[in-house]
Amino acid sequence: MCFALSLILLMFYLVFNRSLHSNVQRLVRDLYRMLDEINSEDAPVDLKVAESFDDFIWDTKNNDYDLKSFALRLKATMETMDKELRSSRLSEQLNKHYAAIAIPKGLYCLSLRLTDVYSSNALARKQLPPPELVPRLSDNSYFHFVLASDNILAASVVVRSTVRSALKPERIVFHIITDKKTYPAMHSWFALNPLYPAIIEVKGVHQFEWLTKENGPVLEAIEIQHIARSRYHGNHLARTTAGDSPRVFAAKLQAGSPTYTSVLNHIRIYLPELFPSLSKVVFLDDDVVVQRDLSSLWDIDLAGKVNGAVETCRGGDSWVMSKRFRNYFNFSHPLIATNFDPLECAWAYGMNIFDLAAWRKTTIKDKYHHWVKENLKSNFTLWRLGTLPPGLIAFKGHVHPIDPSWHLLGLGYQEKTDISSVRKAAVIHYNGQSKPWLDIGFKHLQPFWTKHVNYSNEFVRNCHIMEPQL
Ligand SMILES: *[C@@H]1O[C@H](CO)[C@@H](O)[C@H](O)[C@H]1NC(C)=O
Ligand SMILES: *[C@@H]1O[C@H](CO)[C@@H](O)[C@H](O)[C@H]1NC(C)=O
Ligand SMILES: *[C@@H]1O[C@H](CO)[C@@H](O)[C@H](O)[C@H]1NC(C)=O
Numbered sequence: 001m002c003f004a005l006s007l008i009l010l011m012f013y014l015v016f017n018r019s020l021h022s023n024v025q026r027l028v029r030d031l032y033r034m035l036d037e038i039n040s041e042d043a044p045v046d047l048k049v050a051e052s053f054d055d056f057i058w059d060t061k062n063n064d065y066d067l068k069s070f071a072l073r074l075k076a077t078m079e080t081m082d083k084e085l086r087s088s089r090l091s092e093q094l095n096k097h098y099a100a101i102a103i104p105k106g107l108y109c110l111s112l113r114l115t116d117v118y119s120s121n122a123l124a125r126k127q128l129p130p131p132e133l134v135p136r137l138s139d140n141s142y143f144h145f146v147l148a149s150d151n152i153l154a155a156s157v158v159v160r161s162t163v164r165s166a167l168k169p170e171r172i173v174f175h176i177i178t179d180k181k182t183y184p185a186m187h188s189w190f191a192l193n194p195l196y197p198a199i200i201e202v203k204g205v206h207q208f209e210w211l212t213k214e215n216g217p218v219l220e221a222i223e224i225q226h227i228a229r230s231r232y233h234g235n236h237l238a239r240t241t242a243g244d245s246p247r248v249f250a251a252k253l254q255a256g257s258p259t260y261t262s263v264l265n266h267i268r269i270y271l272p273e274l275f276p277s278l279s280k281v282v283f284l285d286d287d288v289v290v291q292r293d294l295s296s297l298w299d300i301d302l303a304g305k306v307n308g309a310v311e312t313c314r315g316g317d318s319w320v321m322s323k324r325f326r327n328y329f330n331f332s333h334p335l336i337a338t339n340f341d342p343l344e345c346a347w348a349y350g351m352n353i354f355d356l357a358a359w360r361k362t363t364i365k366d367k368y369h370h371w372v373k374e375n376l377k378s379n380f381t382l383w384r385l386g387t388l389p390p391g392l393i394a395f396k397g398h399v400h401p402i403d404p405s406w407h408l409l410g411l412g413y414q415e416k417t418d419i420s421s422v423r424k425a426a427v428i429h430y431n432g433q434s435k436p437w438l439d440i441g442f443k444h445l446q447p448f449w450t451k452h453v454n455y456s457n458e459f460v461r462n463c464h465i466m467e468p469q470l
Contacts, residue, residue, distance in 0.1 A: 034071045041072070049076045104438060109463035110152055114185035117192070117459075124188035129199045136199055138277035142173045143295055146271065148264040149286035150182040152189050153437055153465070157452040159190075162290040163198045164452070170197035171295070175275065177267055180206045193457065205264070210273045265387045268349070269368050269394070272356045279357040284427075285350045287412075287435055289449050292426035297353045297406070305400035306362060308353035310407040313345035320410030328389045333381055335374065340393070347399055349388055350429040351407040359398075368394035411445050412436070422448060443468065 050056035056077050060070060117124045129136070136142055145162060149155040155176055163169045178186045183204035190200045205211055267274070268283050275281065282297055284290070302308050315321030325331075326342035371393045375382040383389035408425035411417055412432025422428055428448060434441045436449035446468050454460065455467050 030067060031071070034067050035075070038068065038071050038075060044072070047072065047076055049073075049080050053081075106463045106465035107151060107153055107437065110459055110465065111182060111185045113459055113463065114152065114188040118184035118188045121188075121192075124191050126191050128187060128191055128202055133199055136173055137175070137201055138275075139173075140277075140279050141171075142199075143171050143298060144173045144175065144275070144278055144281045146175045146177065146268075146275070146281050146283045147286060148177040148267045148283075150179050150186075150264060151286050151437070152182070152186055153453065153460075154286040154435075155186065156189060156193065157449055158284055158286055158288060158290065159195060159198075159200065161452045162284070162294065163195045165290050165292050165294070166198075167293040167295065169195075172198040174198060174200045175281075176200065176202045177264065177274075178202065178204055179264060180204045183207075189459075193454075205267070208274055211270065268352075268354075269365055269387075269391070271354055272359045272365075275356065280353065280355055282351065282353050283349075285429065285431070287430040288350055288407075289428050289430075289452065290426070291423075291428065291448075294426065297402075300353065300400075300402060302353070302355050302358070302400040304358060306355050306359045306364065306398040307347075307395045308355075308400050308402045309347035309349075310351075310404050310409070311345050311347045311401045312409065315404055320413060325392065328392060329383050330381055333378065335378065336382055340396075344396075346388075346392055347395075347401065348407065348409050348429070348431075349391065350409060350431060351427045353402070362398060364394045364398060412442065415442060417442070417445060419444065441468070 050059050050073070056073070060073065065073065114124070143166075147155055147158055149158075155178075159174050159176070162174070163172055166172055176186060176190070183202070183206075187202045190202055194200065271281060271283065280298055282294060297308065300308055312321055312323040323346040324342065325340050325344040325346060328346060329336045329340060329342075331337050331340075331342050368390050371382070371390050375390070405425060407427045407429060408421060409429045409431055411422065411428055412430040412434035414432070422445065430436050430441075430445070430449070434445075436446045441449075450467055453465075453467070455465070
């Protein structure tokens with residue numbers, strides 16, 4: 001506003017400078033009166049709007065406009081500039097979005113080189129964990145963590161930060177699940193970079209017999225998501241307009257983002273079947289960093305509930321922490337309106353403690369499948385995309401809220417994340433677009449992640465993955 005006002009006064013000076021010295025105040029008053037008068041008036045359709053500031057000055061200097069024509073031209077020019085500014089912000093955000101979903105060259109290189117090593121180096125192929133430690137994989141006296149990821153560097157940060165923060169690292173067992181394509185590389189990495197005394201197993205989705213059974217429900221769900229993705233991806237730009245608010249815009253972008261439709265994102269709904277002998281696991285997303293010992297999560301009394309999660313409907317960050325069912329579902333749809341409460345508090349994925357024994361007594365997975373199919377039948381009008389909405393439905397009544405200090409969400413959405421709460425949280429979650437491994441990561445938040453990357457590792461170095469300079 002201040003800027004606009006100085007602009008107006010400057011223009012005014014340029015056009016009417018002959019009389020400026022004699023009666024400034026009267027002129028300013030006249031201009032205000034005129035601007036007020038034309039405020040509700042549309043510019044004449046045939047008005048030629050200057051395309052730049054220079055054009056505008058040139059035009060007004062070379063024409064003898066009266067006050068009203070001047071004011072109308074000024075208004076039209078400013079409106080045009082404003083529109084252009086908004087659309088250039090939009091394209092900036094679009095570029096940022098593509099930077100966020102494209103795989104950075106360094107990470108791609110890492111995956112390729114580690115895949116090569118898997119075939120050329122026996123060490124990279126050695127059994128994980130060694131045969132004598134295999135019994136621990138199903139021993140419930142250990143702390144079992146599950147991580148699903150196709151990003152090797154991100155997975156290494158999750159595992160390394162967990163083990164480093166642990167009071168008893170020798171009690172930790174990590175189960176890393178990846179896709180078939182990434183399996184050799186992920187295996188090589190953890191075979192060559194073990195984190196003694198913790199135990200790590202790496203599995204590809206193709207190695208779970210339960211998952212690969214023909215017409216297994218997971219394949220069905222993936223197929224459904226695949227259809228969804230091809231529907232939404234590609235045409236989401238057409239539905240994005242300059243008038244969108246940043247939130248609407250962000251939601252539209254996320255709907256088209258492949259990370260929201262990956263097989264690995266659905267894997268957690270099958271945990272009880274994937275780990276039939278385990279009774280409790282902590283499931284971590286690959287965009288988290290663990291900063292405290294997590295073993296006391298296993299001591300929390302879940303009171304018969306299945307899913308220990310942080311609620312997201314109250315808390316400091318008013319954008320990230322104001323999520324209720326109405327934020328995820330279409331309550332104009334009768335199927336949603338009759339079954340759910342728009343004010344019900346949502347909770348987060350990212351760090352959850354799951355009681356698999358309690359889970360096995362429920363119909364959570366069937367409910368999940370049922371509603372994913374309903375959404376498909378309703379042509380995606382129940383909710384847009386993503387794995388959280390069907391999760392919110394399926395776990396309804398099975399969630400035990402845990403203290404928010406366990407899991408701080410919202411890193412990577414905005415510049416002004418509170419650093420002191422980042423320092424204090426047990427787990428920090430970069431669930432925004434600006435992932436710490438991307439160039440667009442927020443610089444002041446990156447060190448919490450980069451301090452767990454070994455930049456002198458030969459593969460990291462050879463792929464030119466470098467510590468970001470502040
Ligand atoms: C589903 O939605 C798309 C666009 O949103 C529309 O073109 C199509 O006709 C709809 N299909 C049905 C069966 O309603
Ligand atoms: C929400 O549901 C109503 C009723 O089925 C439908 O007309 C509308 O298009 C849906 N909205 C979205 C965004 O899908
Ligand atoms: C980092 O990588 C280098 C080279 O591979 C290795 O010698 C070193 O022990 C690693 N450092 C840590 C802390 O793991």
